[in-house]
Amino acid sequence: KKRYSITLLPGDGIGPEVVSVARNVLKLTGSLEGIEFSFQEMPMGGAALDLVGVPLPDETLSAARQADAVLLGAIGGYKWDNNEKHLKPETGLLQIRAGLNVFANLRPAVVLPQLVDASTLKREVAEGVDIMVVRELTGGIYFGKQRGFGTNEDGHEFGYNTEVYAANEVDRIARVAFETARKRRGKLCSVDKANVLEASMLWRKRVIAMAAEYPDVELSHMYVDNAAMQLVRNPKQFDTIVTNNMFGDILSDEASMITGSIGMLPSASLGASGPGLFEPIHGSAPDIAGQDKANPLATVLSAALLLKYGLGEENAAKRVENAVLNTLNKGFRTGDIYSAGAKLVGCKEMGEEVLKSLDSQVPAA
Ligand code: NAD
Ligand code: IPM
Numbered sequence: 001k002k003r004y005s006i007t008l009l010p011g012d013g014i015g016p017e018v019v020s021v022a023r024n025v026l027k028l029t030g031s032l033e034g035i036e037f038s039f040q041e042m043p044m045g046g047a048a049l050d051l052v053g054v055p056l057p058d059e060t061l062s063a064a065r066q067a068d069a070v071l072l073g074a075i076g077g078y079k080w081d082n083n084e085k086h087l088k089p090e091t092g093l094l095q096i097r098a099g100l101n102v103f104a105n106l107r108p109a110v111v112l113p114q115l116v117d118a119s120t121l122k123r124e125v126a127e128g129v130d131i132m133v134v135r136e137l138t139g140g141i142y143f144g145k146q147r148g149f150g151t152n153e154d155g156h157e158f159g160y161n162t163e164v165y166a167a168n169e170v171d172r173i174a175r176v177a178f179e180t181a182r183k184r185r186g187k188l189c190s191v192d193k194a195n196v197l198e199a200s201m202l203w204r205k206r207v208i209a210m211a212a213e214y215p216d217v218e219l220s221h222m223y224v225d226n227a228a229m230q231l232v233r234n235p236k237q238f239d240t241i242v243t244n245n246m247f248g249d250i251l252s253d254e255a256s257m258i259t260g261s262i263g264m265l266p267s268a269s270l271g272a273s274g275p276g277l278f279e280p281i282h283g284s285a286p287d288i289a290g291q292d293k294a295n296p297l298a299t300v301l302s303a304a305l306l307l308k309y310g311l312g313e314e315n316a317a318k319r320v321e322n323a324v325l326n327t328l329n330k331g332f333r334t335g336d337i338y339s340a341g342a343k344l345v346g347c348k349e350m351g352e353e354v355l356k357s358l359d360s361q362v363p364a365a
């Protein structure tokens with residue numbers, strides 16, 4: 001029997017609600033596939049701040065490093081919004097990404113046939129969209145060392161950040177993106193702001209240089225403002241998108257809405273070695289936390305990515321994905337993806353339905 005240890009980081013807000021569902025899904029999937037999971041729940045984010053006073057305790061990071069894979073819910077909430085920078089839940093999130101060196105964040109945005117009506121775009125625009133956003137995750141403006149607050153000559157307070165990308169940082173994310181595009185439809189669009197920003201100029205130069213190694217991949221470049229517009233004009237033009245940390249953050253939230261809801265989008269954060277970090281792209285949704293309203297499917301699908309990319313358990317991953325599709329085929333919807341005629345359920349009930357669908361193994365339509 002195969003055994004894996006999984007570190008769970010439920011976090012804040014809806015995080016614990018959606019991670020609890022994903023944990024049950026992993027457990028049952030394991031028993032159906034002959035895999036045994038041991039789960040270790042560790043505090044991070046606001047939960048860790050309340051417990052031990054830091055957003056990423058050393059014990060949490062070392063547990064994550066020793067695990068075979070890490071599943072995270074979400075962090076953050078009003079309570080900690082005015083904390084100093086080093087005592088923010090979000091700082092803990094950046095620390096664990098950096099601590100695991102997971103520089104490549106894959107954010108697939110797929111419009112499922114079952115959810116076309118949940119998209120805010122017209123059916124003919126949304127139908128068939130299948131985009132992979134490859135977001136650089138451990139560099140750029142989030143991590144620029146020159147940052148802080150000050151007061152200028154005129155006595156005005158200011159805040160500043162810097163975007164820095166070294167050639168090797170661009171190369172390693174570009175490599176992941178070209179390899180990803182090659183396994184998909186062979187199209188890669190690099191999104192930058194090379195008309196204005198030096199960091200983007202270097203980014204574009206390095207991506208172009210690497211293209212010579214991938215003659216089978218059709219490379220294009222787009223400025224981020226245009227990309228934001230093109231995503232809602234004609235999202236089907238995109239296959240794989242590679243972009244920096246901040247643009248990837250913004251464009252993936254935008255892409256999520258094409259698929260119906262941010263509550264559907266999973267992500268996989270991978271490094272050169274060591275455990276991967278798997279998390280939904282959404283946040284802690286404080287507006288619906290504790291109300292059993294959250295859509296757990298982004299986290300369940302993140303668990304599927306964990307099985308696939310984190311553990312190489314392709315069959316188990318397929319089983320989870322099929323269970324999600326079957327649950328949708330049966331008409332179950334949380335509020336965020338509800339459309340007329342569907343069966344409205346909460347987070348828990350959606351989780352129970354996914355478990356039933358795992359068990360029944362009805363092939364997805
Ligand atoms: P958010 O993603 O938490 O919520 C945005 C909107 O989407 C809200 O209306 C929310 O109710 C809805 N939503 C999000 N996930 C949902 C789900 N699974 N099901 C149904 N509806 C869902 O973004 P925000 O409001 O900008 O941020 C809230 C907090 O989360 C902040 O503290 C922020 O820093 C944090 N955050 C954390 C992460 C993370 O942990 N990776 C990601 C984004 C934001
Ligand atoms: C995300 C979030 C985080 C990010 C925040 C909470 C630090 O928005 O995971 O997309 O910007 O990366």
Ligand code: MN
Nearest residue numbers: 249250253281
């Ligand atoms: Mn985000």
